[in-house]
Amino acid sequence: MSLNLLARLPRPARSQRTLLPSVKRWGSSISQRPGSDRVRFPGAVNSKFTTQMSFINPLETSSIPTYRVMNSDGVMLEKDRKSLNVSNDEILTWYKNMLTVSVMDVIMFEAQRQGRLSFYMVSAGEEGISVGSAAALTPDDVVFAQYRETGVFQQRGFTLKDFMSQLFANRNDNGRGRNMPVHYGSNYPRTHTISSPLATQIPQASGAAYALKLQALQNPDTPPRIVACYFGEGAASEGDFHAGLNIAATRSCPVVFICRNNGYAISTPTLEQYRGDGIASRGVGYGIDTIRVDGNDIFAVYEAMREARRIALTDGGRPVLIEAMSYRVSHHSTSDDSFAYRARVEVEDWKRRDNPIIRLRKWLENEGLWNEDLEQETRDQLRKAVLKEFGDAEREKKPPIRAAFEDVYDELTEEAQEQMKELKRILETYPDEYDLRQYEDGIKGL
Numbered sequence: 001m002s003l004n005l006l007a008r009l010p011r012p013a014r015s016q017r018t019l020l021p022s023v024k025r026w027g028s029s030i031s032q033r034p035g036s037d038r039v040r041f042p043g044a045v046n047s048k049f050t051t052q053m054s055f056i057n058p059l060e061t062s063s064i065p066t067y068r069v070m071n072s073d074g075v076m077l078e079k080d081r082k083s084l085n086v087s088n089d090e091i092l093t094w095y096k097n098m099l100t101v102s103v104m105d106v107i108m109f110e111a112q113r114q115g116r117l118s119f120y121m122v123s124a125g126e127e128g129i130s131v132g133s134a135a136a137l138t139p140d141d142v143v144f145a146q147y148r149e150t151g152v153f154q155q156r157g158f159t160l161k162d163f164m165s166q167l168f169a170n171r172n173d174n175g176r177g178r179n180m181p182v183h184y185g186s187n188y189p190r191t192h193t194i195s196s197p198l199a200t201q202i203p204q205a206s207g208a209a210y211a212l213k214l215q216a217l218q219n220p221d222t223p224p225r226i227v228a229c230y231f232g233e234g235a236a237s238e239g240d241f242h243a244g245l246n247i248a249a250t251r252s253c254p255v256v257f258i259c260r261n262n263g264y265a266i267s268t269p270t271l272e273q274y275r276g277d278g279i280a281s282r283g284v285g286y287g288i289d290t291i292r293v294d295g296n297d298i299f300a301v302y303e304a305m306r307e308a309r310r311i312a313l314t315d316g317g318r319p320v321l322i323e324a325m326s327y328r329v330s331h332h333s334t335s336d337d338s339f340a341y342r343a344r345v346e347v348e349d350w351k352r353r354d355n356p357i358i359r360l361r362k363w364l365e366n367e368g369l370w371n372e373d374l375e376q377e378t379r380d381q382l383r384k385a386v387l388k389e390f391g392d393a394e395r396e397k398k399p400p401i402r403a404a405f406e407d408v409y410d411e412l413t414e415e416a417q418e419q420m421k422e423l424k425r426i427l428e429t430y431p432d433e434y435d436l437r438q439y440e441d442g443i444k445g446l
């Protein structure tokens with residue numbers, strides 16, 4: 001096509017042109033200049049020539065450092081450090097949110113052992129990662145979670161009633177009782193519903209962030225928003241992790257990936273999960289701004305997330321990776337006995353030595369904002385509140401039976417309607433075999 005012909009073709013809309021990554025990888029040309037000391041191959045444009053044949057040995061490069069603000073005694077590491085720019089009231093809310101998750105976890109784990117709900121997963125040791133990072137988000141920011149981020153939901157305003165309705169799959173569950181316990185979701189604040197297949201949320205998060213970017217370009221008055229995407233270090237071995245990070249980098253999407261590296265994926269220790277420098281080193285490989293933080297230090301997590309959010313919104317969009325280090329002090333889930341693959345003493349040691357809740361409590365006590373009486377009083381209140389919602393949710397009716405057929409597609413298909421009729425016929429034919437009293441509207445709910 002001649003240039004003239006090209007000129008007559010409509011140009012792409014301006015917004016589409018600016019969608020291209022803002023990073024310029026080359027100057028005027030990618031051709032090789034004579035005598036240049038740098039490679040001008042299009043695939044690695046800034047690489048210097050070398051006559052030294054040396055393989056990069058990862059064992060000889062030092063490990064990415066771990067950012068922390070306070071030590072395990074709750075003492076700020078830099079004495080003259082500027083404040084966090086967060087009010088004491090807000091910090092107290094974070095503390096209470098971590099406690100709420102912890103108190104609820106202990107009660108619900110026990111309830112599962114008694115057979116009162118089918119399944120549960122606790123967040124013990126990782127409350128600081130979820131509460132601290134969620135504290136830096138706005139309700140309009142979009143979250144994708146894995147399942148060990150109950151603190152994100154708590155910090156974003158999920159109520160005990162919301163948690164219990166989902167756990168007991170009753171008619172107040174906004175997921176209509178269809179998912180396993182702990183697969184929470186909410187329309188607002190924007191928090192996508194959790195699903196079991198690991199890592200699938202990572203490329204979805206990149207896609208959602210790309211959509212937010214387009215939205216901002218088309219409508220510059222919309223408040224800037226990011227996507228926050230959580231996953232474990234085990235999930236990061238899935239292909240979807242690689243797809244998700246690479247697409248976010250090449251399309252410059254405003255997404256913050258938060259990897260909870262808690263040392264285990266069920267029974268698999270990190271030594272069998274990867275041999276590189278954790279997950280953080282991979283972010284660098286994808287050309288993504290990356291930081292590793294102490295996940296037991298809620299201040300470090302909050303600060304890193306706040307800065308990551310700012311970076312993610314720079315130049316129209318840029319992905320960021322945060323690797324938050326912690327230790328999974330709990331069993332993987334109620335279906336797991338972790339002492340089958342790790343020593344009890346290792347777990348006890350971690351519980352005693354470092355914990356995000358105890359660390360913040362020490363800081364609050366040092367500041368004169370907290371004491372033993374307040375701790376006992378708050379724990380009692382929380383325990384009572386959890387047990388009240390627990391009882392109410394357990395007694396509440398299940399959604400109507402028709403909910404099992406709805407939402408498979410947007411509208412009920414003819415086949416689904418036939419199946420509903422067939423189910424109704426069976427339930428009416430064998431009324432003694434099926435107790436429908438627990439479902440809203442009983443047989444009429446079909």
Ligand SMILES: Cc1ncc(C[n+]2csc(CCOP(=O)(O)OP(=O)(O)O)c2C)c(N)n1
Nearest residue numbers: 148196197198232233234235262264265266
């Ligand atoms: C695609 C897929 N494979 C395997 C599983 C089974 N599974 C559930 S949780 C889990 C371990 C995940 O570990 P990690 O991502 O480190 O998170 P953690 O449980 O430590 O918080 C596995 C293998 C799954 N749910 N989905």
